[in-house]
Amino acid sequence: MCGIVGYIGHREAYPIILKGLKRLEYRGYDSAGIALFDGKDLKLSKTKGKVADLQERLENEISTSGNLGIGHTRWATHGVPNDVNSHPHYSNSGDLVIIHNGIIENYESLKKELIKRGYTFTSDTDTEVLVNLIEDVMKSDNLKLGKAVQIALNQVVGAYAISVFDKNKPNEIVVARLGSPLAIGVGEDEFFIASDASPFIEYTNNAIYLEDEEMAIVRLGKKVKIRKIKDDSLVAPYIQELQLNLEQIEKGGYEHFMLKEIYEQPNAIKDTYRGRLLASQGIIKMSGIDDHLEKFTNADRIIVVACGTSWHAGLVSEYIFEDLARIPVEVEYASEFRYRNPIITENDVVIAISQSGETADTLAAIKLAKSKGAFVFGVCNVVGSSIARETHAGAYTHAGPEIGVASTKAFTTQITVLTLIALKLAKIKGTISNSDYHYQLQELELIPEKVVEALKADDHIKKIADTYKSVSNFLYLGRGYNFPVALEGALKLKEISYIHAEGYPAAEMKHGPIALIDENMPIVVIATKKGHYEKVVSNIQEIKSRKGKIIGIVTEGDVQVKELADHVIEIPETLESLSPLLTTIPLQLLSYYIAVLLDKNVDQPRNLAKSVTVE
Ligand code: G6P
Numbered sequence: 001m002c003g004i005v006g007y008i009g010h011r012e013a014y015p016i017i018l019k020g021l022k023r024l025e026y027r028g029y030d031s032a033g034i035a036l037f038d039g040k041d042l043k044l045s046k047t048k049g050k051v052a053d054l055q056e057r058l059e060n061e062i063s064t065s066g067n068l069g070i071g072h073t074r075w076a077t078h079g080v081p082n083d084v085n086s087h088p089h090y091s092n093s094g095d096l097v098i099i100h101n102g103i104i105e106n107y108e109s110l111k112k113e114l115i116k117r118g119y120t121f122t123s124d125t126d127t128e129v130l131v132n133l134i135e136d137v138m139k140s141d142n143l144k145l146g147k148a149v150q151i152a153l154n155q156v157v158g159a160y161a162i163s164v165f166d167k168n169k170p171n172e173i174v175v176a177r178l179g180s181p182l183a184i185g186v187g188e189d190e191f192f193i194a195s196d197a198s199p200f201i202e203y204t205n206n207a208i209y210l211e212d213e214e215m216a217i218v219r220l221g222k223k224v225k226i227r228k229i230k231d232d233s234l235v236a237p238y239i240q241e242l243q244l245n246l247e248q249i250e251k252g253g254y255e256h257f258m259l260k261e262i263y264e265q266p267n268a269i270k271d272t273y274r275g276r277l278l279a280s281q282g283i284i285k286m287s288g289i290d291d292h293l294e295k296f297t298n299a300d301r302i303i304v305v306a307c308g309t310s311w312h313a314g315l316v317s318e319y320i321f322e323d324l325a326r327i328p329v330e331v332e333y334a335s336e337f338r339y340r341n342p343i344i345t346e347n348d349v350v351i352a353i354s355q356s357g358e359t360a361d362t363l364a365a366i367k368l369a370k371s372k373g374a375f376v377f378g379v380c381n382v383v384g385s386s387i388a389r390e391t392h393a394g395a396y397t398h399a400g401p402e403i404g405v406a407s408t409k410a411f412t413t414q415i416t417v418l419t420l421i422a423l424k425l426a427k428i429k430g431t432i433s434n435s436d437y438h439y440q441l442q443e444l445e446l447i448p449e450k451v452v453e454a455l456k457a458d459d460h461i462k463k464i465a466d467t468y469k470s471v472s473n474f475l476y477l478g479r480g481y482n483f484p485v486a487l488e489g490a491l492k493l494k495e496i497s498y499i500h501a502e503g504y505p506a507a508e509m510k511h512g513p514i515a516l517i518d519e520n521m522p523i524v525v526i527a528t529k530k531g532h533y534e535k536v537v538s539n540i541q542e543i544k545s546r547k548g549k550i551i552g553i554v555t556e557g558d559v560q561v562k563e564l565a566d567h568v569i570e571i572p573e574t575l576e577s578l579s580p581l582l583t584t585i586p587l588q589l590l591s592y593y594i595a596v597l598l599d600k601n602v603d604q605p606r607n608l609a610k611s612v613t614v615e
Helices: 013-027 051-061 107-116 126-140 145-153 257-263 265-273 293-297 308-325 360-371 386-390 409-429 434-455 458-468 480-497 506-511 533-544 560-564 580-597
Strands: 003-008 031-037 042-048 068-074 096-104 158-166 172-178 183-186 191-194 206-209 214-219 225-228 301-306 329-333 348-354 375-380 393-396 473-478 500-505 522-527 549-555 567-571
Touching: 003 013, 003 096, 003 158, 003 172, 013 031, 013 051, 013 068, 013 191, 031 051, 031 096, 042 051, 068 096, 068 158, 096 126, 107 126, 126 145, 126 158, 145 158, 145 172, 145 214, 172 191, 257 265, 257 580, 265 409, 265 434, 293 409, 301 308, 301 360, 308 329, 308 348, 308 409, 308 480, 348 360, 348 409, 360 375, 360 386, 375 386, 375 409, 393 409, 409 434, 409 580, 434 567, 434 580, 458 549, 458 567, 458 580, 473 480, 473 506, 480 500, 480 522, 480 580, 500 506, 506 533, 522 533, 522 580, 533 549, 533 560, 549 560, 549 580, 567 580
Parallel strands: 301 329, 301 348, 348 375, 375 393, 473 500, 473 522, 522 549, 549 567
Antiparallel strands: 003 068, 003 191, 031 042, 031 068, 096 158, 158 172, 172 214, 183 191, 183 206, 214 225
């Protein structure tokens, strides 16, 4: 949901900001803009389109010199994506310039007031209202920028991460956050501002993450000064040393981030269980669970809240927790949960799953659950993210940065963490036999090498993708543990190829989707050996007799489905409870290759954003 970058220091700001925006393009990519100050002039260039379009335009339009600047890549909320609505926005005097990620909900009433006071607006954005509100406060009371930002933000309802500077005070940038992430990179006599650390990681490993309702004055030659926006109290800056490295956020020879991330899954899964799963000793160590064990063992139920792909991982966990640990589970869309007055008690454990750790609806669901006394546990990928900080305890997935908008390795690593938790609880509660427990642990440890095997179907899947790339609809069917995988497979295809796809529990097909089946309809059926195999084979027969095209995801050595299906993709054998970690691999590759063959923008599909920080 919009990426913001800023720089102040001794280097040329433009190349840093441009490269930073390219790295943040996963957050939004419908328009982009940069403002630069060269000690004399404040220059601004912005455009509808990608950062590459901005680069072309900007370099013809303005000089790129200057040691101070801010840049933005947008995912539109207020106002259609066009040149005028793109950020940065000037204030009426032309002195202030701002970039903003988030939504100012009361912008219309603020705008009316400002119009009465003589302000004019060129865009439809809430952001232009905010920068003029700041200017109005500054001028009315003859205040410095920092103070004016604070007073203005106290009048604002909504969410924001902002970065603003005054061309008359070119030694400082003022930043603030509520609900949208903002990091400050601290270098030698230079500072970087960004939505995440990727734009500045090659310059500094030292970062300050602003908390909600905090603002900071980033001034050259001074320490960063952080205040609470509401009560003006000073906060001591906590400078964190980042582990991230440049290699992790580059494509490393792959054509797309999505493909790289699909191929990273063996290592990502291993990194996720490393140090936690000690299979030979029969031990699962997870401090987030160990420190709060009674909360889990005494829980009446687990409520999972999440969105998108993370919700699908949550749905897989319903099967794992109920099957292995015998704890009742409810899986909720965070956006529904937060508004439907749910019954939550102190005996509930809420598990919030989020790759980014920033999804607004998931964050709001967490706050609601906490206010009702529930214990909230986070499963996040991004270290130090809002959800990681807001939850009582948690476990990171250690997947490494996921940049492709369509989530892949986040999904399998989330399932890995949730499996570890379920197995640990099952052992403690005695709901799993000793031998089964040890077997599960050993099999989990083998998953990375089985993912490597599953990835070998790559070329075969590319050919299947070529056969079906021109269809308008796809169906995905799965049962039990693999029903959520069917949903996830359909989501992947929709997201990046724009082909309509639906996931269904295989047995539900006859209650509706069967009417859609004809010779033009490809149906991906997950039909692994363990997991209602015979029932799914019957479903395949039903499809065949209606001439549907069958793509079966089967266990190595399968005979029955091979005879019925038009195509089969084999995966290694594993336990039913672990099978989603393998069955999802061919579905990711299928959607990837269809999108590539259709020449779609795989890493940045239209209208989507990686991190949805608005509700
Ligand atoms: C967006 C992304 C999805 C993601 C969902 C939840 O819609 O495009 O890939 O699954 O948000 O994100 P989270 O970061 O909370 O897992």
